[in-house]
Amino acid sequence: MKLALRETVVRYASWETLFMRLLVLWPCWSLIERQVVAVQPTPNGMAHFIDFTFLANPAVQNGVMIAFFITSFFYVIDRLAIPALAIIVGILIAKGTLINSQGAINHSLQLLTLVMLTQFIVQIVAAVNKWGPTEKQIQAMHWTKVVIAASYVSSAFVKLFASNVFWVARVPYLALQIIKSNLQAYYTDLEPMATGWVAEFPYWVASHPNLARVFFSGGLLLELFAFLLLINRRWALAMGLIILLFHESISFLMNIDFKNHVWLVLIFLINVPRLINQVWHWCGGRKSLPEFQ
């Protein structure tokens, strides 16, 4: 059997791309509805040039939410998608910049914003090249997956560069990071901390350094080879499920939230609506929805 490890542009059905556009709006909405404060004490990125504190004004916040609803509608039906996506991306960048200008930055918003920016760029390329609506959406979703894969691969390279390639050797120090993350989660909400083996895990890591190295190397390899998700639908599904497991296990052990990443994996890699359709079909339901259109 010949194993073809080539990138494939998956020919998604139009109902699949419709669901993808619809579902990706949920993580966008959860960012857009987030309350922000009217200060940017430590400007980050564009906040060095623009004062984004106006976004904390309740009237502006309401206006932003209304603008998001209207532009989302056009984005989903794929009409006037370029201005619609320009506004959505603009809102995401502005709000994300203000959130990341409070003295502490985090990367939970980056991939989501990058995905929407990618779709905006593909819309422009499609307009320039006069692609039809089906081709445009297929390319938009393909490049979305490329960006998702690239984000994981670059994350693996950052680990290797930041540790001078000694990331695996330093894994036992991860024990302190696990303790730190769990304590930070505790001080955030004062909810009772995990007990039992979860609480003991960092001490196990510290006392079994080589086993810990083997255990955590899997995560690094997964990120390094994330580009395999571009081979075809099955690889995307398989890699999506493993990445999901990867995020959920880190969330469980370290109390770190990967909500946006999980959403993107569920929508673009696991492709949940198609999975449900396939399972329904395999279980003897009515004929599955068309693969191509």
Add this chain to the structure above:
Amino acid sequence: MYSGFSKETTVLYVTDAKDQTLAIKKVFRLDASKVKKAYNKALISICKKNGYNDGDATPADVQAAGKYMVEFLPTQARGEAMERKLREDGLRLYRISFEMTKAGITQSTALVGASR
């Protein structure tokens, strides 16, 4: 997962005037990790002004970063009433330090800032 690991780390927590630990997210529009990042950023900036990096921070630098934080945190309070109360009553910022040694994981706690 983390890109780089160190053999030591710190966690910050905040208490009120009666030294009762505060649920950071309930009181501020932040979580504990962001409080730490903001503190680190302040410490780095203070050390940079003094001509060295934060790895060489003196106790005075740590206290200066702590002072900045207890003044900064009320600006992140949920609502003006909460901000006023925090400013009037005061806040304390504690730092728990963890270190991995050959003997295992050690920890110590220090007060790094108090506004009253």
